[in-house]
Amino acid sequence: MASVVKSESDPSGDEALYPIAVLIDELRNEDVQLRLNSIRKLSTIALALGVERTRSELIPFLTETIYDEDEVLLALAEQLGNFTPLVGGAEYVHCLLQPLESLATVEETVVRDKAVESLRQVAALHSPHDLEHHFVPLVKRLAIGDWFTSRTSACGLFSVSYPRVSSSIKSELRSHFRNLCGDDTPMVRRAAAAKLGEFAKVMELDYVKSDLIPLFSHLAQDEQDSVRLLAIEACVQIAQVLSNEDTEQLVMPTLRQAADDKSWRVRYMVADKFTELQKAVGPTITNNDLVPAFQNLLKDCEAEVRAAACSKMKDFSNALPTETREQVIMTYVLPCVKELVNDTNMHVKSALASVIMGLSPILGKDNTIEHLLPMFLTQLKDEVPEVRLNIISNLDCVNEVIGIKQLSQSLLPAIVDLAEDNKWRVRLAIIEYMPLLAGQLGKEFFDEKLNSLCMAWLIDHVYAIREAATANLKKLVEKFGVDWAQQTIIPKVLQMSRDQNYLHRMTCLFCVNTLAEGCQKESATKLMMPTVIGLASDPVPNVKFNVAKTFIRIGQWLDQATIQQQVKPVLEKLKQDSDADVQFFAMEAIELLNVK
Incomplete structure (x- = not known):
């Protein structure tokens, strides 16, 4: 992007017009990427022009140029939101409203949303x-625009203008918002419903009761379920500004x-926003109304609703009043959980498995052993891998309450099945939980039952599994200590x-890199160095240049005598090898290790 300098190709020598002329040429170019780059560099142009010419020339030009590709318009809407210092500060910020208003009416949703964000x-x-004389008129124009695009954009601007205007203008804004809530176009009603709660937060309490509550009730009964479900979000924000009596x-x-809506999407939104x-x-109100509603959502006929309710179970239970918490869970929640454990839908069972362990600390040891433990064991045998994984990933909750021994015998078959699952992503997931399991089950159980699994992953046919298994060894060393690694892990790794x-053999080197970092100098020199040196004579170039890379990694723990000898x-x-890659990494290692 050009700065304000005289162009040799400009015979008129009019330096003042040169940046705008260049911008015009670039924005007329057929290459969208060039136009996009020009828009992204608008701040450079504005700095070159100065604040007066930016206001008088650049902004009007940009206002007239709103006809471009959506990607270019999106970039322009984003740029204008940060343009205030470039037009002279807050005193002149209103000059940015005209191009942003035009952008707020375009057909592409992401452009309109970005324009509203900048507004x-x-x-x-x-x-x-200035708010009353420049911004509010813009809101009114958008609110009564012929196209639904402008009216949807207007919905997002009421809450930012309402708090700082006079009473008469506030009344006008409430009237316009009321009209938008009753608009003929569902898209506008959706936009109004989405901003209803936000508007309630800045409105006087009396007007919330007299104006917004009727609108909320009307939108919550709209013929379009996409409007009704957005009213649920507003419900949260409206309840926050009302007293308990008014909320009831x-x-x-x-x-x-x-909560009993005929559309499962609305019920899903209630479940999703339940906490x-x-x-x-x-x-x-939670005890009187929400507990029965939550029970109904857990029993809903639609799997998506049940899954959403399940995912909120732990947080919902934790937030119950302390004095009634256990009784409510045992009476209303637990009977539903017992049915959901055997649900026909895998997503419901998976969602339940991710939170059910969290009920243990709430219900205590006796209830966990009597009621929850049988369900844990059932889910550990579930045919869906995600269910078993979710139970295993939350073992720490149960360990705190009853200890892991109660589950250990059932855990092992589940872990082995997951470790050998045909889907590599399932195997990858159980590897990530292995350090957690190691900490919960203890060193002795791990060595006896799980150590062989960790070593088997190192020779898996999928690289991502071998890579994760290597990282897993480092975490296990951190968990069990260097002595354990030297006795149990390192000999098996070096055997590879x-x-x-x-x-x-390459995986062996990767493990050496990782383990050397955890075990540091003693193991790096005494135990691993002979193996690394031996692999330097490997017939495969990939192994040899990884030897050089290994020296780079473990060199920081080697003393100078070892490096030289x-x-x-x-x-x-x-460095003399016939393979170019081997030569390259050998020379790099020599340079980085400062070998003389």
Whole structure:
């Protein structure tokens, strides 16, 4: 992007017009990427022009140029949101409204959303006077626009303008918002429903009760379920500004209706927002209304709703009043859980498995052993790998309450099945949980039952598994200590250096890199160095240049005598290798290790 300098190709010598002329040429270019780059560099142009010419020339030009590709318009909408210092500060920020208003009416949703975001950003910079004389008229124009695109954009601007305007203008804004809530176009009603709660937070309490609550009730009964479900989000924010008495009287009838809505999408939204609703309405209403509603959602006929409710079970239970928590869970929640353990839908069972262990600390040891333990054992034998994985990943919750021994005998078959699953992503997931399992089960159980699994993963046919298994060894060393590694892990790893498969020999080197970091100098020199040096004579170039890379990694734990006596001769030999990659990494190692 050009700065304000005279162009040799500009015969008129008019330096002042040159940047705008260049910008015009670039924005007319057929190459979209060139136009996009030009827009992204608008700040450079504006700095070159200065604030006066930016206001008088650049902004009007950009306003007239809003006809481009959506990607270019999106970049422009984003740039204008940060343009305030470039037009002279807050005093002149209103000059950015015209191009942003045009962008807020385009057909592409992401462009409109970005324009609204930028408008909200610059609204905060307007003085109360400029807000009333420049920003509010823009909101009104958008709110009564012929196309639904402008009316949807208007919905997002009421909350940022309402708090700082006069009473008469506030009344006008409430009236416009009321009209948008009753708009003929579902897209506009959706946008209004999505911003209803946000508007409630900045509105006077009396007007929330008299104006917004009727709109909320109306939108919650809209013929379009996409509108009704957005009203649920507003329910949370409205309840936060009302007293418990007002919430019970004004909000709960609508919420009860939504929890039994004929559309599963609305019921799903209630389930998804349940803990937020619980926090907003308080403990009394939770016990009286939300507990039965939650029980119904756990029994819903649609699997998506049951899964969403299951995912909230732990947080919902934790947030119950302390004095009634155990009784509510045992009476209302636990009977549903017993049915859900054998649900026909895998997503429901998986969602349940991710939270059911979290009920143990809440219910205590006796209830866990009597009621939850049988369900844990059932899920550990489930045919769906994700269910077993989710149970295993939350073992720490149960270990704190009853200890892991109660589960250990059932755990082992589940872990072995997952470790040998045909799907490599399942095997990868269980590897990630292995350090957690090691800590829960203890060193003795791990060595006896699980050590062989960890070593088997190192020769898996999938590289991602071998890589994860290597990282897993380091975590196990951190868990069980260097002495354990030297006795149990390192000898088995070094044995892989004699494997017929060169990939396994390379894995041996990768393990040396990882283990040396955990065990440091003593193991690196005494135990592992001979194996690394031996692999330098490997017939496969990939193994040899990984030897050089290994020296780079473990060199920081080697003393200078070891480097000169043992490492240097090997690297000198590799530097003469016939393979170019081996030569390259050998020379790099010589340089980095400062071998002389």
